[in-house]
Amino acid sequence: MNKKIFNAIWIVAIVVFLASLIFIMGVSYNYFSGVQLKQLKTEAELASQGVSMSRLDYLNSLEAKDYRITWIDADGTVLFDNAINANEMENHMEREEIKEALADGYGESVRYSNTLSDKQLYSAIRLSDGSVIRLSSVQMAVWTLLMGFAQPICFVILIALALSFVLASRLTKRILTPINSIDPDDPLQHINEEEYKEIVPLLRRIQFQNEQLKRDQKEIEKAALIRQEFTANVSHELKTPLHAISGYAELLENEMVKEVDIKPFAGKIREESTRMTKLVEDIIDLTRLDNGGVDMKWEKCDIYRIAENAIDSLEVVASSLDVTVSIQGSDAPSLGVPQLLYSIIYNLCDNAIKYNHAGGSVEVTVQPKKYETIIIVKDTGIGISEESLERIFERFYRVDKSRSKEVGGTGLGLSIVKHAVMIHNGKIEVKSKVGEGTEMIVSIPNKQE
Numbered sequence: 029m030n031k032k033i034f035n036a037i038w039i040v041a042i043v044v045f046l047a048s049l050i051f052i053m054g055v056s057y058n059y060f061s062g063v064q065l066k067q068l069k070t071e072a073e074l075a076s077q078g079v080s081m082s083r084l085d086y087l088n089s090l091e092a093k094d095y096r097i098t099w100i101d102a103d104g105t106v107l108f109d110n111a112i113n114a115n116e117m118e119n120h121m122e123r124e125e126i127k128e129a130l131a132d133g134y135g136e137s138v139r140y141s142n143t144l145s146d147k148q149l150y151s152a153i154r155l156s157d158g159s160v161i162r163l164s165s166v167q168m169a170v171w172t173l174l175m176g177f178a179q180p181i182c183f184v185i186l187i188a189l190a191l192s193f194v195l196a197s198r199l200t201k202r203i204l205t206p207i208n209s210i211d212p213d214d215p216l217q218h219i220n221e222e223e224y225k226e227i228v229p230l231l232r233r234i235q236f237q238n239e240q241l242k243r244d245q246k247e248i249e250k251a252a253l254i255r256q257e258f259t260a261n262v263s264h265e266l267k268t269p270l271h272a273i274s275g276y277a278e279l280l281e282n283e284m285v286k287e288v289d290i291k292p293f294a295g296k297i298r299e300e301s302t303r304m305t306k307l308v309e310d311i312i313d314l315t316r317l318d319n320g321g322v323d324m325k326w327e328k329c330d331i332y333r334i335a336e337n338a339i340d341s342l343e344v345v346a347s348s349l350d351v352t353v354s355i356q357g358s359d360a361p362s363l364g365v366p367q368l369l370y371s372i373i374y375n376l377c378d379n380a381i382k383y384n385h386a387g388g389s390v391e392v393t394v395q396p397k398k399y400e401t402i403i404i405v406k407d408t409g410i411g412i413s414e415e416s417l418e419r420i421f422e423r424f425y426r427v428d429k430s431r432s433k434e435v436g437g438t439g440l441g442l443s444i445v446k447h448a449v450m451i452h453n454g455k456i457e458v459k460s461k462v463g464e465g466t467e468m469i470v471s472i473p474n475k476q477e
């Protein structure tokens with residue numbers, strides 16, 4: 029970066045310098061050509077006076093080395109030329125400067141001469157007898173000018189190179205010093221200083237990204253903590269039934285159980301293993317939901333029909349606890365993940381049956397609306413206290429642990445419901461009164477295909 033900026037400044041300085049030099053040379057060349065032409069005119073005027081007075085004698089006595097002098101008669105015949113024999117020269121009537129001089133008294137032109145190969149400047153003056161005296165000289169070539177300037181130009185180039193070098197290194201330093209001294213942890217430190225004015229947007233962006241990083245870091249830490257807690261809880265929840273099973277098995281193995289108690293013991297072992305199976309199933313479901321449900325298939329389905337199926341599966345449990353379950357509403361076609369929608373309704377109904385009284389009831393309502401489908405699961409059960417309401421969606425949270433265990437709860441049902449609703453971009457709301465019952469209201473948006 030240092031080298032790049034330095035080179036850029038250095039190259040720009042050199043290019044600007046060379047461009048100025050070429051421009052100045054061009055302007056100087058034009059200026060000197062003008063001066064040369066003016067000088068030629070003065071010389072021509074002097075010569076015209078000389079010829080007017082002494083005619084050929086004057087011309088013959090001239091020792092002009094830098095000029096070519098030609099005397100042309102009014103009809104174009106060359107009377108004298110100090111470079112070429114006048115008799116051999118063609119009629120000059122058609123030469124531009126002669127034509128002009130004959131017409132206006134004075135004429136000039138710049139062109140390649142016919143007889144000499146250089147670019148020539150011509151200046152012609154008409155005398156009182158109608159003849160014309162013409163002076164010409166070779167125009168200064170660009171390289172001649174350059175050669176004349178060579179020494180000072182070289183000197184200026186050297187100075188310019190040295191100056192550009194010093195300037196480029198100082199500028200590079202000035203640009204880079206503020207950037208290098210930015211503290212990434214506190215980028216706004218120098219925000220009010222003059223040198224940092226241009227990079228304020230960059231500083232603000234660094235600050236913004238710092239804050240974002242901190243937020244992300246906090247979220248990652250929080251997620252790690254939740255995972256840690258979850259793992260600890262899972263181990264604990266799995267250990268309890270495992271200990272019970274191994275305890276019963278040990279008693280059976282050591283023949284410490286009376287013949288009549290063998291059956292109830294086997295029943296307890298089966299009960300505990302069923303609890304474990306349910307726990308493992310719930311954990312698997314939750315882990316899949318934690319991944320955002322990416323591997324789940326969205327399909328066209330009818331929420332009312334799904335609710336009917338869930339209720340059918342729970343019929344045996346409901347009647348064993350003497351709870352009646354009913355459904356009302358109408359067909360609710362929707363786009364969603366059928367297993368998740370089933371899981372939502374199944375878990376809500378399961379809770380409504382489990383935490384109910386004998387003779388109680390559960391009422392499921394499926395209401396298709398314009399933009400969403402509302403699912404209501406209302407029970408006449410034990411209800412949930414206000415302080416517990418906030419926590420029931422937490423993993424492994426149970427209001428009454430022993431009651432939950434008694435009815436085969438894992439403490440994960442509502443966490444699964446919450447996640448499944450979230451994946452459908454839906455909402456869940458709970459209304460409950462202790463001793464009166466609970467109402468769970470879920471809204472699932474009608475996702476467009």
Ligand code: ADP
Pocket residue numbers: 375379380383407409410411412420421425426427428432436437438439440441442443466
């Ligand atoms: P569990 O497997 O223990 O039922 P959930 O996550 O489904 O776990 O529910 C968490 C807790 O919320 C339950 O242990 C219970 O105390 C309470 N709960 C859930 N639904 C109801 C309900 N309909 N009526 C009363 N309490 C409920």
